[in-house]
Amino acid sequence: MAINVKSGKKTDPSTGLVVSWSPAKEHDDPKLFLLVIICLAINIVCNLICNITGIPFYFDCIGTIVAAMIGGFMPSVLVGFLTNILSTLLFKWIFGGDSSNLYYCIVSVLIALCATLFAQHGYFKKLHIKMLIPLTCFIILGGGLGSVITWGLYGNTMGEEVASSLAGRIYTNVINDAFLAQLYAGMIMDIPDKLISTILAFIIYKTYPKKLKPTKDRIDVASLAKKGLSLSGKIIIAVTLIFGIAAAVVTGVSLKQFRQTMVESEGKYAMDTARFAATLIDANKVDEYLTRKESAEGYYRISRYFNLILNSSDRIQYLYVYQIKEDGCHVVFDVSTPDTPASETGDIIPFDESFDEHIDDLLAGKEIDPIITNDTYGWLLSAYVPIHDNLGRCKAYVCVDVSMPNVAEVERTFTFKMTTILMGFFIAILTLSVYCAKRFIVRPVNSLAKLAGDFAYTNDEARKEALDSIKELEIKTGDEIEQLYDAMAKTTKDTVDYINESQRKNEAISTFQSGMINVMADLVESRDKSTGTHIKNTSAYVEIICEELMKEGLYPDIVNEEYKNNVVASAPMHDIGKIKISDTILNKPGKFNDEEYEIMKTHAEEGAKIISTVKKTVESDALKEDYLGEAENMAHYHHEKWNGKGYPCGLKGEEIPLSARIMAVADVFDALVAKRVYKPGIPFDDAMKIIKESSGEHFDPVIAQAFINAEDRIRAVTEQLH
Template identity: 45%
Template structure:
């Protein structure tokens, strides 16, 4: 089954099926190892398999849902969902970077999972519950480490959890890799496309041909979402922490108020002065003290309970339940000096007024204190009942709440972020990447495969029903219009080239026609030049110059090699006998005249003609009578200083002149002509060109008759 043939509804069913099966794997295996009392967890095999098949989204859903289902019977399991989620995210990254295909890299994955499950899980447990080893899988091991190595309880439990988790995650990863390899390849492809997950991202991070992407769009989106989640998480956590702190302080304040209210009821306010003066000897003192103990013990959060009479000289002790014998405040009537932290409240306390709860940090510790005025029957404040609640308890509660908040918030945030990124990837990043890839392929391969590039764009079928779809339609239309325009331009250019070649040939034939002796010379030499150049190319000679494009230019340039004869008199061109020295000098001028004519054309028409093509034509016209040994004309250059085009033309030109009938001579035989050519190697001609020509000369000679019939009409060139 190919993923492209699966409908949208079936893809949803396949995705849900993967998630459900992976959750069942986690639950069943974890219950089995628990039932058989095997000292491992085996609670994230399904999470890792889901990550290997579909990436981050199914992995985090499987990890969280597994913990959520277990949390039905044990709510605290929910707080560990963040660990399962992080393992799923890590597994997806490891799969994309090929970690599960290498034993060494798989060990790195195991260590990472062990850090997340063992160390992070152990730290989370510490913040939530503290350490007393408990009854978990690692309890006996941690107790043994504690007894034998002298570690603290925290580090004993941390070490035990990490070591056991390495064993657990080694088994888990091995099972997950084995199970993944057993799955059919088509099923893996199906899930990778359902979740738009590339399991081999490191091998081809961005498919944009030779164009390298420095920062992918998806990574930018991920960074933005992560930053937003962190900022939102920080804001939510701080807000939640502040609100919880207020609630916690309020809760403990209410407890302290309740304690002081109950204590106030148990005390006879009219006898305060008697209690101070006589202490335990006063009637009812011990009974009242016993009642106060009972009341205080009924409030677990209470740390201290005492009754003081506030006077100018200090606090006069009435009852102090927590002062040991001999300590300050242990005897009724003793005076305790004011602590500096209470100075702002002294005016109100001395007046017997009600004051707000006080949070202080002094020699008695960090305390929340509530003072209740104790009024006698006349309504006068005669003492204060005070209750202290340790703020350490508040801090512990706040820390637990904060850890729970972070665990739940970031666990759910990663799930939400994975869902958002999946939709962003599906609706924005993936369509844009596909368009970008096709557009780059179109732009950089326009000449070679424009039709296939258009077909590739059409096959994208992007239907996001938003601006991206409109962009896709506009891009497709623009590319199609560009291809149509280029095709029209190519056809027009082809027609212009054909017309140009035809004009050149006709122009050259007009010049040739003035010489009655040469007969089809320009067409035959063009054919010879092409044949010699191809043979040199086949032999690998002059490979830095001789390519197909250069050979095509040589063939087109060849007809113009004698264009300068237009400036030579007909009397000289058609003279039946030998030319005089003066006449020969005029005849030789056709090389420079041809160069001048073509150079002027190049200067005046360089914007509309192929400069390289004219360059070869100029060189061929100017230098085709130069000789290898430097005895030629018009410049007497020699060797490789003579352009390659002219060296090839020299052989073709002389060979055709030798075997052709002229008004001043009979045609030479093939053998005689080749004898002259070979003797001229290294003197008249480039020996490398002659060597190549010798291999094809016989076939060229045999085909002369065919060429004569093919190019009907006799022209004149020399």
Template identity: 40%
Template sequence: MSPNLRSKSSWKSIASLIGVIVVCILLNILGTKLNGVLGLPLFIDNIGTILSAMLGGYIPCITVGFFTNIIDSFADSFTIYYCIISVLIAVAAVSFAEKMRRLKIPYILLGIVTFAFLGGVVGGLLTWFINGLNFGEGYAVDMAARINSVVPMGYFLSNLLSVFLIDLVDKAIVTVIALVIYKLLPSPLLDFLHTRDWYYLTVFEQSNKHNRKRLSLRWKTTLVVAISTTLVASAAIGISILQYHNSTIAEFEEDGHHAIHVIAEKLNADRIDEYTEKGRTAEGYDDIEELLTTIVKASPDIKFAYIYSVKEDGTHVVFDVDSAGVKADEPGEVIRYDKSIEKYKDRFLAGESIPTDITDDEYGWLLSVYEPVKNSAGQVKCYIGIDMEMSRLRSDEIAFLAKIISLFLGFLILIRTYAVWLAERHIVKPINAIAHVSRHSSYDTPEAREKWISMLDALDIRTGDEIETLYEDYKRAAHHTVLYIEEIQHKSEQLTKLQNGLIMVLADMVESRDQCTGDHVFKTAAYTEIILCQMLKEGIYSDQLTEEYIAEVVNSAPLHDVGKVTVSDVILNKPGRLTDEEFRIMQSHTVEGGKIIDKAMAIVDEDSDYLTEAKNLALYHHEKWNGKGYPTGLKGEEIPLSARVMAVADVFDALVSRRSYKEPFTIEKALSIIREDAGTHFDPLVAQAFLDAEDEVRRVAKLNLEP
């Protein structure tokens, strides 16, 4: 694929993904608006989520679920905290999407129940936490009360059952609508979407037998994203909770000090002793007491308001009012120090400022604020104290934590999904593609090398990063490797031709000393090749015969008489029969030929099948099947196969050729001799293969007949 076409394909893929996401988000919003117009106690906000699951899988589906809540939060900020519920429904929708597309009713029903459980039960639990361990108000709470009146199960369970039943109806409606829309979509559009690189990305990788003992790139990417995001988010959540806690404490302190300032403005510090001694009978006492009562009742966070004079013998009550079931102490009464006063007793007695204190005792979790009250002479006469109820902080912190975690989890799944997609697209797939080509490539033939390069070029990886650099470098190396292999093979072929040529020249020089042998080395090599190919065709000695073996034997065949270089020209060219001594010398050419090849093998200093077969041919080509040959008297399959083949080729050529001591035989006569001597002189299977290839034998024999 060319860069231009690839670029267009990428833009089409991105545009199609954005299109599916936008349309499905609009469907979710439209469903919500329709539900509002009809005034139904439902939501109808997951049509697009379920449809996007059937259209393309995790990428569009999770995106639609997450951003639907983000957009809805502009109208209702509370909606943003339910992103995790929408994302979980999206993940579940993808799991059921394939069966739903095929209208498998049991899976559709199971999907609806799953969606209702996530939206109703899990969503209900989230609502309970966000509302400070309370389900709030609405149709679901009223329905829960009615359920509980019929089947007593408590506030918590009845509310969970209520929201589940309502969500069951809601998810049944949106699932049916999504299925209808999917079935109405044209097939070309669905086929187009199915070819996109985001279509049904497998977010949760299945195990692979090749990856059981190692983490894949996808999982490594996922772990890096998940761990880094979790660490950052955990730190952010911890800091946020700490700041929320501290800001709430500061708010309570500010409210407490404000209440103290209101009281201090009405309190006459010069009359503190009179208020302590006379109590409610003192003039103006009732006004201060009423002010304290009003402050306690006006603020749900203020539990106690009082004015104490702290002395060595205890705490002297100046003013105290009833609050939250706790009866007030009487004016002038001396009570024991409470925890806060005990902690800062010396500072109270010295008339110093008292820091804010938080205690948790039989009166509850309280934040206590004190301010000294001075008379006109500048003496500290008493302390105004305000105890703030801290239980709201605990429920608010739980709600805040639930909101933050739910939002973080939804965002984490969204980020993880896109991280997997990007890693799959830009890292995993390119590397796997390169590995696949490498794994299925070979270099042994020009066709295989051409296929390897074509497959590699066809990948056309365009990631614009180090992966592309790796691909380009690998492709460049592959091209150079092919050129190098072809150059090496070309040189190897030249060396082989040179080697074979030198061997033929050497063999011809040896044979040319014998005035009667003529083209013997060429003809025997040709007959040898005919026999071996016929044996391969007929499956004879198939455990030994291969293309490589045949090539080695045929190429080394001209060396079978190399030992004749040690035989005198007089003996080689004697016109009559040889004496016994002369015949022994002539026979020695086999042993001498073996020695010559041994020297060549020692020079090469490595195992060579080529030279091994050359030695077998030179040393044993005059051995006979019945063991009556020379030089060692081997018999049967003790004789190397190459030598058994050469025995037939050598004898046949000698029969049809002119010698100093005989006239040439006819081809028919020579063939009959080969047939007669099969099983005695010759390996019968080799001889039969030679006879079976008679047409080829005649063709070669006629080409080389003397005029």
């Protein structure tokens, strides 16, 4: 397998087919940056136009969808997140007010991820009915989730967005549920917004210049299903855990600090209000107020002022003046509220248990810090400010109670806002982290792994192409990844050089080995003056038979290119046992007598013994079992017959090794057509007829038929050899 890294394609030299492979491309970075800038500008400009002209749409996700279609998940998420941040800043700069866009960043990034997934699955290739599926998701996210966020921000007020008026009408005329009214209104208003946005995004996508399109960054969902966790998956988990822990700590600390600040702020507000109210009372007249009540001079005026103070702020729950004595709190002034009527002047209110630790200070006329209580009158923050007469004696306390549920509501809103911002920020950070990890770690490592896995050692050309592919990869990360690449490139080059050198040595050894075999075979042949070129001839016939078996798919579990090479190479040794036969018998011009024939038959076992002795001196198992193993089989069993009537062991059928059955056909055929000192060669057709007639008796019928099927090649070789 060869990989052309510069072209981003991988080709298989054996087929020439291109296999998909996309390594990291550094020249994509400017294209990605340009895409983000263009899509951001589309979102910001379209959203500003809607705000300035009062069009009841947002059009703030057109660029996000375009980025998803063209660039994939990283640019789309980045565009979605930055759109909300920049629009918030621009809204404040242009319109001079606060914008809630920042809290909707989670909606934008989810739309980005959703658009990317649908783009990967081909939903935006053309305008089609199936585009309604991503459109529905956009409406649910933009209108549905957006309405939930609006509800979290504004509660029953139904927000400050274009859907608020429609929500009010739905609430009044259709459904008496403010939340559902807001939800339905948001989704209804989002239908034309997202429909137009998707169509415009599709048009921009189709007209965007191809030369400016970067390689699309995909979300590899399938990798999550693979055995084991990928490096990208581990990075996602690590970033999620780190960000989750950090966000939890930051949120917890911020919430605690916010709560403390809110309590301090409410306490200060209550104290300031109490101090202001204290300036309205003449402490020297407190006893007169208690005895004469409404008839006391100034009593009515003070009561009216207290009512004005209480009604001036929703934060103040109760406003009253108590004179603290041993028997309880003596009411001097008390202001009625819609829920709680005022106590009568002179009434004695028992101390609540929550005041037990402060009673001594109150009796002593000391100023105390605001107290938070949760008792008869609810969850309150109470501020007590003493008022003193001309002699410096504490005559009473002006008390202001601030409702803590109001603080809790502000705290809930703060938590909700922080959560929405953090969620959007988390997805954006996670996306950038995964992109950077893939760009600088995963892709280089995958490139190295892919090249290593596809590295071909089969021949010189394949090794050269694979080595060139590693050189062309040119990983330049400036860190340990680059060091790994350099080490791999060097190791691979050294390995290839070693393989090439080993192959040259093996070829030399193989050439020497083949030469020695031929020398030994020639030595035997030179002693047997009756055989002529029998060894050379049988090797040629054996090769033809093996090739025909492979062509017809016969004995596929055994016969392959390697098997053929081993059998053909070892075929010359099939008669090596004749070296043990005396020249008198070996070169007898006439027919053997029984005794001579029995001696001649021993050449099969003698040949097997010779090769077995050679095998004991060889260390290579492959050479023993493959090459010399087949040589031993042919030498020992090439005179065995399919019907079991051969020699030396009387084997039959498939008990006879396949190489010996092949040699049996080649050996007999050459003996038939060859001219001997004691006989002439018979015609080719007659010899072929004998082979056919002996099929199933002398020869393996499958091999005999393969030999007959290759008649044209056999004839050509026979004419050349004889």
